[in-house]
Amino acid sequence: MKGDMTIYGIAKECGVSVSTVSRVLNNNPRVSEKTRAAVMRVIEAHHFSPSGIARAMTNQTTRSIGIMLPDITNPYFSALFLEIQRYTLEHGYSALLFNTLFGGSSHKIGSPFEEMQYFEMLKDKRVDGCIILGGQMDLDHPSEAYVQALNRLNASIPVVAIGQPLEGCDCIFINRDLGGGVAALLQHLAALGNRHIGFIGGQQGVRQTTERLKAYRAALEALGLPLSQRLVRLSNYYLEDGYAGMKALLDDGEKIDAMVAVNDQVAVGAIRAMRDAGLCVPEDISVASCDSFPGGEYQCPRLTGLNQQNEYIGKLAILSLMSAMSGVRETIHIHHSPVLVIRESCGSHLGIRSKSQ
Amino acid sequence: MKGDMTIYGIAKECGVSVSTVSRVLNNNPRVSEKTRAAVMRVIEAHHFSPSGIARAMTNQTTRSIGIMLPDITNPYFSALFLEIQRYTLEHGYSALLFNTLFGGSSHKIGSPFEEMQYFEMLKDKRVDGCIILGGQMDLDHPSEAYVQALNRLNASIPVVAIGQPLEGCDCIFINRDLGGGVAALLQHLAALGNRHIGFIGGQQGVRQTTERLKAYRAALEALGLPLSQRLVRLSNYYLEDGYAGMKALLDDGEKIDAMVAVNDQVAVGAIRAMRDAGLCVPEDISVASCDSFPGGEYQCPRLTGLNQQNEYIGKLAILSLMSAMSGVRETIHIHHSPVLVIRESCGSHLGIRSKSQ
């Protein structure tokens, strides 16, 4: 800031005290209309903007919150962020965004693992609260150091974590049913006559993947379908991962009727690989996704998959944080089931020939 | 923050003065190793985190910057943001993100037009600088009030604006050649035998659209191809806009060989509409995009279009801002040409039958 006005300057110019200027700024009724008008004129003439920093200093609140997520270019996270921001801005809060990019995204920021460093930045900035998702949080077994750091962060500011509750950590957790809906997806696939069903995308050791894989295996068994480790190809969550994984699977000459992709991105990548191999979707292979992203209905073919109602998660997170910041603390378990949206990528009960042998 | 330590508390516990604690915190060499170690022990024992707010108060710098963009769920903007964040975090800056969603995105935040209100928040937060793109900035004719507000913002903190320089505004502008490459795109289309070429997506009155449309018309004329206003369908930048626009065009029964889409999203939406009408891409209609998004090579068909090298813009913006924050100010004009990436959606010179009559 350059030649900056302060309330002292304004006060001097108006011939009143700083208290009065402060009262005008805060719409305190204990100031006469005459004085208020005079002060306002000077304030507006200078385009005076009071320092949020100084206010934060005395008020002990910054009216800003922090959001830590893996990768804002991922449609799942950006949609979630936007939903959060709708509320923050409505309530006069600003949002500090940090991308952690843990786990080998294709777009790496400097060193891949700075989450605990970001915790420190969050503390330094004195945000009023924060929302954390992804990274170590999503691991089947987060490191002890991480849990401790998270606990310390939570000791100074309210933390809402989107993920499964961590042993000995009293953040507020938004605990989703990660494997939910996978059974329905498999049932749908089976009803269409698919027998050899693979699983693609997601990372080893990451809770989301682990849970979905577990649900996938349980469903196959319940359905009496063959289960082969060779049809499970983990790697990551992006287009290129779906493509590479599927290409490898096809090159290996595995017999496949259908693929369950960990999300829409992976599904699109996998479909591309199938097309490159001369296969048609859904005529030759069906593809279904465990996590639909916005826009799946515009793909060719339109993507069948599970709508995880992610906007709902964002809303829940920011609402929990808002109430935590005003004193209420409670961990939320979400029991909502994702809804299966049937479009084209698996064929439909009506339209397509049976592929069972 | 709860039962919070301050440097006074630390000082008292160590039996030293606050000056000494401050020196330890700032790695000032004028403190003995013995004292430093003692102070560090207490600091670590309490997990003391100094207040960035108090530091900002005296230092008159917050080490945070603001980014204002239309919609983080748009892959163009999220990629740009990520590129910016790579630098901010490397240099110890945090980023405040504001979505303006100006111009009727499908995801509207509260009231659609809060840009000038965000300017005030940026000032209040005392960010050290900011990067602004989209919204009024992109209009052919931004309002006088907007330009004034922008000027005032720029008077207190360095502003880097990604867009065409505004009359009487001395922000730093990153001025791109918006219509660049469109001629090459049209040439490619024409060489493939396409004669009736339409334009889809983008908003009336928005600079990007205006420039590209102008380049499109100029190219058609230069190529001696027919130009019909009925083949130009503006609306917005998203999947649904491409779909709706294309559907309307097809329903109107226009004769079309190819479509130029304002970006990949619109292209995907348009392709979906073509498929729904029983048309094949590129066999029946070609589609090319003026702005390729990451992942276009995984679509079916793979998307041909202009790579605007957007990461480069992000890098330039943050670098300009960094230098502006340390005193240097200069507006940058970018003369780089977008590169035409030929994939499948227009066919190729080698592979496809001529469609001219």
Added chain:
DNA sequence: TAATGAAGTGGTACCGGTACCGCAAATTGA
């Protein structure tokens, strides 16, 4: 009429750091 209270305003301590100044002790150099 005197006590009571409300309205309007000023004075100032405080929030938690930083940076400058000052001072004693230790070290250096002629």
Added chain:
DNA sequence: TCAATTTGCGGTACCGGTACCACTTCATTA
């Protein structure tokens, strides 16, 4: 040996707001 410098540390003003207290001036009420 004594001045000059360096080292290590403490004291405190300041950044720009807020909030509490005190004080004056009127209007209200017993």
